[in-house]
Amino acid sequence: MIKENINNIKSDEIIIEKLEDKHNLSNFKSYEKELVDFLIEDALNNQKQKFSVTFLWFYNNTLVGYVTLLNDKLNLEVNLKEFFREKDVHYKSLPALKIGRLCVHDDYQRRGLGKLMVLFAIKQATEISENKSGCRFITLDAKRNEKKDLDSIHFYKKLGFKMLKERIKGTTPMYLDLKVPY
Secondary structure (H helix, E strand, O other): OOEEEEOOOOHHHHEEEEOOOOOOOOOOOOOOOOHHHHHHHHHHHHOOOOOOOEEEEEEEEEEEEEEEEEEEEEEEEEEHHHHHHOOOOOOOEEEEEEEEEEEOOOOOOOOHHHHHHHHHHHHHHHHHHHOOOOOOEEEEEEEEEOOOOOOOOOOOOOHOEOOOOOOOOEEEEEEOOOOOOO
């Protein structure tokens, strides 16, 4: 587990559990209704179908956030394609782990939990690439928000992610190269 103090929360007091039928999700709230709906209505079924895995984060027996991970690939386009061609890599895409959803409970925003969840995903991807299967990148689709302080693109950029394509509307695909030091 990642050891770090985050605004009066000790990360070693956070318990991470894989989503199961036994979990009560009804008290989880977020200003992003779509993410709450996914957790309550779709996450467990997606997991049972082996599409993704959702990890719940608890602090003081309260569900404070979740992150959903799934397999992905990064299509090599323009700059990335040229970069890898120079390294004699001629694939059209490379393996990745995707952060499909990441959400922090409204009452626990701005305490560093989102950053810890991203670090958790990086750790999972690193373990996959070192022990189980090829995995070079972490990918995600970041949402742009009109309020700059809620803009997930800015949040992920601070953590080292790069934009694959810049989009004005919808989500912006981003990636983190696991071979580049974080």
